[in-house]
Amino acid sequence: MECVFGMVGKGFALVVADSSAVNSILVHKSNEDKIMVLDSHKLMGASGEAGDRAQFTEYVQKNVALYQYRNGIPLTTKAAANFMRGELATALRKNPYMVNIVLAGYDKETGPSLYFIDYIATLHKVDKAAFGYGSYFALSMMDRHYHPDMTVDEAIKLADQCIEEIRSRLVVAPQNFIIKIVDKDGAREHSWRRTTKD
Amino acid sequence: MARYDRAITVFSPDGHLFQVEYALEAVRKGNAAVGVRGTDTIVLGVEKKSTVKLQDSRSVRKIVTLDDHIALACAGLKADARVLINRARIECQSHRLTVEDPVTVEYITRYIAGLQQKYTQSGGVRPFGLSTLIVGFDPYTGVPALYQTDPSGTFSAWKANATGRNSNSMREFLEKNYKETSGQETVKLAIRALLEVVESGGKNIEVGVMTKEGLKQLEEDEIDTIVAEIEAEKAAAEAAKKAPSKQT
Numbered sequence: 001m002e003c004v005f006g007m008v009g010k011g012f013a014l015v016v017a018d019s020s021a022v023n024s025i026l027v028h029k030s031n032e033d034k035i036m037v038l039d040s041h042k043l044m045g046a047s048g049e050a051g052d053r054a055q056f057t058e059y060v061q062k063n064v065a066l067y068q069y070r071n072g073i074p075l076t077t078k079a080a081a082n083f084m085r086g087e088l089a090t091a092l093r094k095n096p097y098m099v100n101i102v103l104a105g106y107d108k109e110t111g112p113s114l115y116f117i118d119y120i121a122t123l124h125k126v127d128k129a130a131f132g133y134g135s136y137f138a139l140s141m142m143d144r145h146y147h148p149d150m151t152v153d154e155a156i157k158l159a160d161q162c163i164e165e166i167r168s169r170l171v172v173a174p175q176n177f178i179i180k181i182v183d184k185d186g187a188r189e190h191s192w193r194r195t196t197k198d
Numbered sequence: 199m200a201r202y203d204r205a206i207t208v209f210s211p212d213g214h215l216f217q218v219e220y221a222l223e224a225v226r227k228g229n230a231a232v233g234v235r236g237t238d239t240i241v242l243g244v245e246k247k248s249t250v251k252l253q254d255s256r257s258v259r260k261i262v263t264l265d266d267h268i269a270l271a272c273a274g275l276k277a278d279a280r281v282l283i284n285r286a287r288i289e290c291q292s293h294r295l296t297v298e299d300p301v302t303v304e305y306i307t308r309y310i311a312g313l314q315q316k317y318t319q320s321g322g323v324r325p326f327g328l329s330t331l332i333v334g335f336d337p338y339t340g341v342p343a344l345y346q347t348d349p350s351g352t353f354s355a356w357k358a359n360a361t362g363r364n365s366n367s368m369r370e371f372l373e374k375n376y377k378e379t380s381g382q383e384t385v386k387l388a389i390r391a392l393l394e395v396v397e398s399g400g401k402n403i404e405v406g407v408m409t410k411e412g413l414k415q416l417e418e419d420e421i422d423t424i425v426a427e428i429e430a431e432k433a434a435a436e437a438a439k440k441a442p443s444k445q446t
Contacts, residue, residue, distance in 0.1 A: 062291040069263060069287045 001172050002047040003134030004034065005162060006102040006114050007142060008127045010149040012183035013104035013112040014190070015045040016159050018134070018166075018174030027175075030196055035180045039064050039074055042105040043180050043187045047131050048119060049098035056097045060084055077105025081115040081123060089121035096120070100131040106182045130162075134174075137165040152181070156190070163193050207321055217325055218318050221274075221349035224327035225361060228273035229260070232368055232391045233331040234358040234376075235344040236384030240333040242271040242406045243392040245363070261406035261415060265290040267334050268306055269406055269413045273362025274328030274349075282326055286310050303334040307345040307353050315351025325349040329361040333408050340410060358387070364395035382424075389421070390428055398425055 001022065006015040017035050021028040035045040036057045044060070046053045063083065068074045075083070081103050091097055096119065103115040116122070116129040128146050130138040141162045150158070159179060167173045177193040210216060230245040244260040261271045264286050272279045289309050293301045301309075310330060317325050329348040336343060346361060347353040358376050360368035368391045379387055385407055396402055403425075405416040416424075 058295055062295045065294075066287055066291045069265070069290075070284065072259075 001133055001170065001174060002034075003130070003132040003138070003166055003170075003174060003177075004045040004047045004100065004102050005130035005135065005138040005142070005159075006045060006104050006128065007146060007150075007155055007158065008104075008112050008114045008148075009155040010151060011106075011112060012152060012155075012181055013043070013106065013114050014155050014159060014179065014181050015043045015102055015104045016163070016177055016179045017045045017047065018132075019176045019178050019192075020174040021050060030175045033178060035178060036061060037180075037187045038080065038103075038105075039068065040186050041074070041107070041182055042077060042080060042103065043182045045102040045104075045180075047100050052097045053099045056087070056099045057101075060087070076107050076110070077103065077113045077115070078107075078110075078125075080105065081117060081125075084117055085121050085123040088117065088119065092121055102129050102131065104182050104187075106184055106187075108184070112183065133170055134162075134166040137169055138162040141165050160193070167195070205321075207319065215318060215350070218350045221325040221327045222329075225274040225329045225349065226363065226365070228275070228328065228362045230360065230362045230364055230368065230392060230395050231260075231271045231273045231331055232358070232360040232372070232388055233271065233333055233344045233346070233356070234372070234379075234384055234388040234391070235333070235342050235356070236387075237378060237380040238342070238409065239379075239381055239384045240335075240342045240344055240408045241385050241388035242269060242331060242333055242408070243388045244271050244273075244404045245392065245396045246402050246404050248397075248401050259415075260404050261413070263413050264306060264332075265300060265334075266412055267300060267337055267408075267410075268303060268332065269334065269408050270330055270332050271406070272328045272330040273365075275326070276328075278326040279328050279330075282310060282313065282328070282330070285313060300337045302336050302338075303332060303343040303345060304355075306334075307332045307347060311347040311351045311353035313351075314347060314349055318349070318351060331359065331361060335408070335410055342408075358391070360391065367395050368392065385416075386424060386428060389424055393425070393428065398429070 004017040015035050019032045020030050021032040038044045038061050046057050064075055098119050100119050101117040106112050114126050116124040116126050128142040145158050163177050175196045179190040181190040232243045234241045242261050263269050290301050314326050317323050332345045344356050346359050358372040371391050371394045407414045
């Protein structure tokens with residue numbers, strides 16, 4: 001029932017994720033932050049097996065940092081996406097990571113970008129992406145209302161519409177959502193959408 | 199005696215490891231490097247040979263960051279330095295990955311020194327020909343630290359130290375003139391020590407200033423300004439010394 005989605009706007013990219021941590025019928029917590037700040041200008045929303053998610057995202061984050069120290073400049077979003085895809089692909093036929101990732105980044109030269117990376121190492125550069133059961137509703141909503149070069153307000157409004165749809169139509173909908181944004185000023189938390197306090 | 203310097207794993211009868219001592223010799227031939235610890239600032243200074251006119255100096259960074267809060271300068275074989283720095287950078291990230299905390303200065307120094315020691319006790323390898331000066335702030339206590347390692351794998355903490363060419367003169371100067379400083383005073387002390395053995399001027403010195411915010415590499419003109427200040431202070435001190443005798 002995890003849900004991660006994202007979209008690209010004018011000079012920024014948005015990633016929204018639910019914040020529930022569930023184990024069969026038990027909700028461990030509803031304020032789990034699943035959108036990792038990869039570096040100053042990259043966001044990685046991840047859903048899937050909790051252990052794999054933590055292991056894989058932390059591993060990627062440390063390798064992205066290492067690249068920066070070694071080479072004096074940060075990885076581009078495209079390079080980071082391809083690195084992740086490579087790692088998933090290598091592990092796939094031995095010990096696959098069950099993690100789906102929406103990678104959002106802002107590069108000075110190329111602007112905002114969004115990548116869809118699923119657990120069997122599919123990589124697509126996209127304008128909007130979604131994972132999980134919520135994706136049925138989020139993608140439909142975005143297909144209807146998304147247009148290129150949206151402002152932040154428009155994009156947040158669309159994200160809210162998606163969240164509304166997920167909340168009302170998914171049988172066990174996640175309670176809270178976190179929204180993070182990345183633009184030329186960096187990657188940061190934007191806001192929460194809560195129905196419960198945790 | 200020459201029989202005992204062929205391999206690293208052979209002690210001489212009087213207890214020397216000649217290969218390690220020869221590595222220390224390589225360090226002594228390397229460029230001068232100085233480190234000074236202040237209360238809120240730690241400064242690294244390295245001599246830059248300005249004879250290479252066609253070289254793009256930006257590609258030869260002698261003061262490097264290992265992590266956000268740790269910087270390193272070294273004297274000796276630069277190629278060996280590249281290998282050691284790479285391993286240290288990996289270890290900094292690996293530590294963050296396994297224990298979710300940044301390394302302390304002491305931890306990474308111990309790691310680098312441990313690596314240097316390993317190569318004094320293996321077959322078919324030679325020691326790393328460099329001494330390092332490692333600076334940083336403890337990520338939890340905020341206490342500044344300066345450490346030095348050498349090819350034998352020993353390390354210790356210092357208030358101020360120098361390595362490389364003419365390190366003895368620099369260390370003597372530091373011993374005579376060291377006092378607890380902060381901010382710009384620490385920078386000045388480090389540059390003054392370096393100027394004892396290096397030609398004056400911004401293009402002959404590379405200076406890195408580590409504060410809690412991170413490492414800042416000073417620009418050539420910034421260094422030139424500070425050098426000018428130092429020379430002015432020196433001239434003023436000289437004049438003050440001469441003035442009383444004139445008045446009699």
